[in-house]
Amino acid sequence: MNATPEAIAQLIQSALLSPRVWFFAVMLVASSAVLLLAVWFERKAAARVQMRVGPYHASPRLGGLLQLVADALKFIISEPIVHRGAFRILFTWGPPIFITLAFGASLLLPLTPDLRLIRDPGLLPYGLVFSLALLLLVSISVVIIGWSANNRFAYIGAAREALLVAAYEVPLLLSFLAMVILYGTLNPLEIVAKQYALVGAVMNPLAFLAFMTAVAMATARFPFEIADYEGDVATGPYSDYGGVFLVLSFAGGTYYAAFSYSFLASLLFLGGWSLPGFSAGPWPQDMLGHLMLSAWVFVKVAALMFFLVFLRAVMPVLRLDHALALGWRGLLVMSVLSLAWSVALRLAGAAP
């Protein structure tokens, strides 16, 4: 090994220009920024509807934007308590598993044609499927959390989560399948390329509706905040969590899951990075173009997340049996219809 200064400099240069490193950096920064904005929007929009001011005292010049940072700091420096009755291993490992699955899912998807973690184009279809699989495993970690807490409210919450998973998982997968049949490919690069003229949400609106409703159920957004419904089961599976555990699961993890779902939905339904009249050149030369395209993706992600969080301001919580009925009757039928619509488009030769 002759580590000449030139070789080291070249190594650093290639690391600095590596699309994987940039993908990581952009995803970490942008996901935090999108979450910060979404939570801020959630609080401010709800406050506007409710005749209040909302967060203000932390960073008044930014309109309370940094309140979430203050909240997170407060939670992180508070003592994590593991109560005596808990199953220690799963109780402490549940939240890290939760957030790893929730955020890890979005790392398997491409941000722009070149900014991606999976370098081999032949593996990209697996990345798409695998990210959905990881997101569906998040609910398993909720059940793990609820079981390990050894608390009846947590237990009931976990049971409810398990029931809800069964109700939303099939429609979620069917609407995903409908889009895959519509595009005739699992490769996210081709999926986005095929939405150049018309985005997926226009080509198959039923699938979009079913997918977003299932996402609202999967990420415990209103009106499906059932597993952690404050009215009867306190905070459900998260009842005994505090401090950093809460940040990683309920207070932060669900938002990361919503982020990943929205990212997936923006690629499947909203055309991802495709911007008519604009395409980025090859990576390191046209770095700015790629960053602009990724910003365009994040705009779509943020729009979807804003929709999901705004539901809090207008909706009460649906009852468990009604939510299950909605999942098994409404969503299932809707996703089957969307599947049929996709097949029909494909058979008629109208699919892109």
Next chain:
Amino acid sequence: MVRVESYGLVLREEGSGERRVLEIFWGPQHPSSGHTRFIVEVEGDIVVNVTPDPGYVHRTMEKLGETRHWIQNIPLFERISLPDAINVTWAYVMAIEKLLGLDVPKRAQYLRVIMAELSRISTHLYDLGIHSIMIGSSTGYMWAFGLRELLVHLWAMVTGSRTTPTWILPGGARTAPPDAFYTKTKEYLNYLEKKIDEFVTVVIKNPVGYYRLRDVGYLSREDAARYMATGPGARGSGIDWDARRDYKYGAYGEFEWSVCVEDGGDSLARTLVRICEIKQSARIIRQALEKVPRDGPLVGDALLGKMPPKLREMASRRVKLTALFLMRLPPAEAVGVTEGGRGRFLFHVLGDGTERPHRVRITTPSWQNLRAMIKAFIGSRLMDLPAIYGSFGYFPPEQDR
């Protein structure tokens, strides 16, 4: 009975194991149980039995009432139910007035009606707000409490206090409202009626909210009567009873208004009774604001005669308590009944010739509604508990006295 302990939960099996029941201790430290405990037994998602365990906020009101001068009981008893402070104290004062033979002038009668109806609106807004957050609508919660905030400003104008008015006195009222009160109250009522319709749209007619309330916690008319439900708990089940109309206390006989009755018997019906009563209260207040004399003594002749001339002159603005402090309760008993926001308040006062009451018996609507509420709980789903609880306006501090 066999107790099966497995990891994570304790199940109780009844009989030969066909019914597996999970006991939940719902409260007293729970986001929506209030300061009371319900031992809820669920089989799957269905509530099969509820055992109430009240008493966590018992403040020995009745015993404290025997230990002090009867006039010092007014600020004590309004703490039974602060959102409904005027109606609580009115019932006590009514009993005292009967014991002491005090008369109430027309002006104070109308002012009392205005303040009591504001108190009813305040209670209903409080209950609707709590009910909204219980079924998950934070918007309904904030709107109701925001509207109540404007109302307590009106209270502060009249009495100097936002939450503890201590305003009704035997023989009349303590302070006269400033002129601005009359116009501000009308403006408030206009805003309230507009906003309460928006509340109905966002919370009750919202499809999610509607199905949380509809057909939930059914209480039949017979059961409501048998368990002696009161207030919206009874009127939501079709029982047409209201102390204001049936006893015609105060000046209620002089106004045009109707008693709100719904036949549904479910949470939705009880909530609609609340909404309707807010509107009827606004109707009563509007009429009373037209009729109330703007000048004149705040207390009746019996009390005025006991006052020194200087205090008598200022009795149209403010009443000093000196004369009342010198009065002793005769050895007799009297009952005062008012219709509060949540139902009937009953005070039974026994005097013994001293300044302290010998005994004060208190019945509060939440205590009366408890058994009816338990009846409505049983058979519902676990997620319905908050929707039923809130529809009765159950208030543990009021129940425990």
